Amino acid sequence: MSGTAVIVKKVWQRRDRKTQFAVWAAWLFGTAVFVYCFQLISERTIWAFVLDAPAQAGDLGARMVPPAWSYIHYLWRPIWDTLNIATLGTIISIVIAVPIAYCAARNTTPSVAFVRPVALFIIVASRSINSLIWALMLVTIVGPGVFAGIIAIGLRSIGFVAKLLYEAIEEIDESQVEAVRSTGATPAQTTVYGIVPQVMPAFAGISVFRWDINIRESTVLGLVGAGGIGLELNAAITQLYWTQVSLMLLVIIATVILSEWVSAKVRHAII
Amino acid sequence: MLRIKGLTKRYRTGDLALKGIDIDVPDGQVMALIGPSGAGKSTVIRCINRLVEPTAGTITLNDTEIVGLRSGDLRRMRRRMGMIFQEYALVERLSVMENVLSGRLGYVGFWQSWARKFPQSDIDEAFRLLARVGLDHMADKRADELSGGQRQRVGICRALIQNPELLLVDEPTASLDPKTSRQIMRLIKELCAERKLAAIINIHDVMLAQMFAERIVGLKLGEIVYDGPPDKLTPAVLTQIYGEEDWASTIRKADDDAEPVDEAAPALPSIERDRLAGLT
Numbered sequence: 011m012s013g014t015a016v017i018v019k020k021v022w023q024r025r026d027r028k029t030q031f032a033v034w035a036a037w038l039f040g041t042a043v044f045v046y047c048f049q050l051i052s053e054r055t056i057w058a059f060v061l062d063a064p065a066q067a068g069d070l071g072a073r074m075v076p077p078a079w080s081y082i083h084y085l086w087r088p089i090w091d092t093l094n095i096a097t098l099g100t101i102i103s104i105v106i107a108v109p110i111a112y113c114a115a116r117n118t119t120p121s122v123a124f125v126r127p128v129a130l131f132i133i134v135a136s137r138s139i140n141s142l143i144w145a146l147m148l149v150t151i152v153g154p155g156v157f158a159g160i161i162a163i164g165l166r167s168i169g170f171v172a173k174l175l176y177e178a179i180e181e182i183d184e185s186q187v188e189a190v191r192s193t194g195a196t197p198a199q200t201t202v203y204g205i206v207p208q209v210m211p212a213f214a215g216i217s218v219f220r221w222d223i224n225i226r227e228s229t230v231l232g233l234v235g236a237g238g239i240g241l242e243l244n245a246a247i248t249q250l251y252w253t254q255v256s257l258m259l260l261v262i263i264a265t266v267i268l269s270e271w272v273s274a275k276v277r278h279a280i281i
Numbered sequence: 282m283l284r285i286k287g288l289t290k291r292y293r294t295g296d297l298a299l300k301g302i303d304i305d306v307p308d309g310q311v312m313a314l315i316g317p318s319g320a321g322k323s324t325v326i327r328c329i330n331r332l333v334e335p336t337a338g339t340i341t342l343n344d345t346e347i348v349g350l351r352s353g354d355l356r357r358m359r360r361r362m363g364m365i366f367q368e369y370a371l372v373e374r375l376s377v378m379e380n381v382l383s384g385r386l387g388y389v390g391f392w393q394s395w396a397r398k399f400p401q402s403d404i405d406e407a408f409r410l411l412a413r414v415g416l417d418h419m420a421d422k423r424a425d426e427l428s429g430g431q432r433q434r435v436g437i438c439r440a441l442i443q444n445p446e447l448l449l450v451d452e453p454t455a456s457l458d459p460k461t462s463r464q465i466m467r468l469i470k471e472l473c474a475e476r477k478l479a480a481i482i483n484i485h486d487v488m489l490a491q492m493f494a495e496r497i498v499g500l501k502l503g504e505i506v507y508d509g510p511p512d513k514l515t516p517a518v519l520t521q522i523y524g525e526e527d528w529a530s531t532i533r534k535a536d537d538d539a540e541p542v543d544e545a546a547p548a549l550p551s552i553e554r555d556r557l558a559g560l561t
Contacts, residue, residue: 189370189436192330193443194360194387199394203383207374 074256081254085242085261091156092238092265095231096224099163104217106164107171114172115179117187118205129172136169141227145236156237163224163231171220178212179205214280218273225269229262282307283329283447283479288338290324290503298324300503301338306447309477311470313484313494313511317523320500322483326449329481330362331355343446360387363440365469367452369432371424377435378420381407384442403442410438414468430461434468441472448473448480454489462486466493487519487531 025033113119114129144162152158187204195203232240239258246254283306290299298321306312314322327333329340331347340347342361350358363384371380385403386394393399399407411417414434424432433453440448450469454462466482470493473480484490490497491511499507499514499522507518516528 183370183373185366185368185370186372188332189364189366189439190372190383190386192332192359192362192364193384193439194356194358195383195394196356196386196391198391199386202391202395203372203375203379203386207372210374 070252073252076253077257077260078251078253079257081257082261085239085258088232088239088242089261089265091159092228092232092240093225095156095159095163095228095236095238096221096269098160099228100167100217100221100224102160102164103167103171103220107168107175110168110172111175111179114176117182117184118179118201129176133169133172133176136165136167137173138169139166141166141224142230142234145231146234149235154235154237159228159231159236159238162236163228166227167220167224170223171216174216175209175213178209178216182208211280215277218276222269222273226266229265282343283481284339284341285325285329286339288325288328288340289336290321290328290333291336298503299328299335302500302503302505304498304505304508306479306481308479309473310496311473311480311482311494312496312498313482313490314498314500315484315487315490315522316500318485319502320522321503322500323451324503325500326364326451326481326483329447329449330359330364356387360443361446363443363445363448365433365436365440365448365450365453367455369429369436369456371432371435371439373423373425375424376420377411377416377422377424377427378404378407380424380435381411381438381442384439387443406442407438410441411435413472414438429457430465433457433461433465437465437468437472441476445478448478448482450480450482450484452483452485454484454486462489463492469493487514491532 023030110129110132113125114133116122116126119126119129141162144165145158148158148162152161182205186208187200190200190204228238228240229243230240232238232242233244235241239262243255243258246252246258283304285302285304287301287303288299289297289301291297302321302325304312304325314325316322324333328335329342329347331350335348338348342358345358347355347358372383375383379397382397382399382403385399388403389399408417408420411420414437416431416434416438419427419431424435427435436453448469453465453469457465466489469480469482472478482490482494491514494511497507497509497511497514498505499518501522506521507514514532516532519528519531520526
């Protein structure tokens with residue numbers, strides 16, 4: 011009762027000694043790897059060129075100004091092609107992606123054992139191949155031009171749209187679907203009344219977002235011959251017409267800004 | 282009338298949710314199903330319209346056997362039962378009118394419902410029902426703009442426009458404040474009386490159950506432990522359903538109630554009782 015009562019203070023630490031040591035060891039290992047890699051890269055780099063870079067960049071920049079404004083009349087058509095590639099490609103991908111998403115979502119798929127894996131495989135396959143690679147292959151299959159670009163953009167976008175859409179379908183409130191089903195509605199009616207309204211905002215957002223990405227992607231498709239402004243860009247670079255290159259870069263930036271603005275407006279209006 | 286015999290449900294996890302229950306609900310009877318969470322109240326209701334598949338037993342509604350019905354027949358059966366949900370389960374992004382009309386989906390074709398071309402008689406009925414619950418001026422509002430009580434009224438309209446033979450009501454007041462809860466329960470009771478409609482109401486609020494139901498069935502761990510009138514719901518019975526607790530303030534007593542307050546529980550002054558009654 012007198013001085014014998016010892017107040018035991020409980021010690022609390024974020025990590026115990028073992029974990030603390032493991033964290034420290036991980037940091038040490040990470041740093042060592044970084045230093046080693048830096049050395050490897052450094053050995054294989056010609057530093058003279060790198061040190062020269064600011065001068066080179068300045069030189070290139072100087073050759074790019076002023077942009078060849080008079081050349082812009084030749085660019086309307088390619089930029090129009092680029093927009094068409096992006097828009098038509100997006101539309102094609104949406105048309106194909108919606109049924110795939112429906113089959114891939116756990117709560118709507120006709121069969122978890124058979125149909126769902128197939129749908130998921132299509133999604134992965136489409137997503138794992140870049141649109142530039144799709145375009146390379148398609149140019150050899152259907153020949154160079156806008157059509158190859160549209161199909162390349164479409165194929166690449168199916169996976170993106172389907173994946174995000176099926177995730178949206180899986181996140182819906184199931185009780186609303188149950189309520190519609192319990193009125194005696196058919197499965198098709200249940201989809202239209204219970205599921206479609208719930209995923210509509212996500213669907214609109216995904217579509218416009220992908221269209222936005224596709225405009226950027228379609229500007230480079232021309233590099234491999236799939237039409238659009240990339241074709242002109244490639245030609246100008248190989249011929250060292252740097253003033254034309256700078257003009258095209260400005261046009262591409264303007265187009266992308268415009269598409270960002272449009273997609274932001276559309277998303278805002280729908281959600 | 283609804284006749285449930287030996288209804289058993291074993292979930293895939295192995296849990297035996299219902300252990301062979303028998304309930305008969307005559308036409309026009311409003312029955313409350315009470316019991317603790319996990320007693321199987323929701324399972325009973327969902328087995329009746331087969332949102333949950335019963336494991337064993339029979340359910341007949343006016344001589345039609347429900348268990349075992351195939352897709353088309355099952356949908357025609359579901360048209361005859363209206364369901365009202367906890368948390369309303371309205372389709373949030375559809376308008377009030379669309380939500381009400383969705384109760385007629387079983388009667389119109391796919392393209393008709395896709396184009397929202399419901400027969401004029403359905404639209405008239407929807408307006409009549411919305412006016413009955415005081416929401417006819419809200420027809421074009423989106424469901425997520427409504428308050429809780431308003432949403433539940435829309436849910437009631439959606440169930441009633443089916444012109445059902447039976448109402449299945451799953452915790453209608455679980456997300457509502459005490460006053461709105463009473464209004465909603467009163468509305469359900471009145472509408473059932475107007476239409477001579479039978480209803481099964483799952484409810485965990487014992488006092489509301491006593492106020493608005495003419496019969497109470499107590500469920501505990503998948504078995505019926507009480508089936509009788511609301512005024513026979515003594516503390517002993519409640520203890521049997523829910524477990525040991527002081528039930529004196531839960532049980533509703535009419536002011537002219539002659540029955541003595543339960544001997545075990547201390548009687549609260551009547552003011553105190555009314556105050557608690559308003560809060561529950």
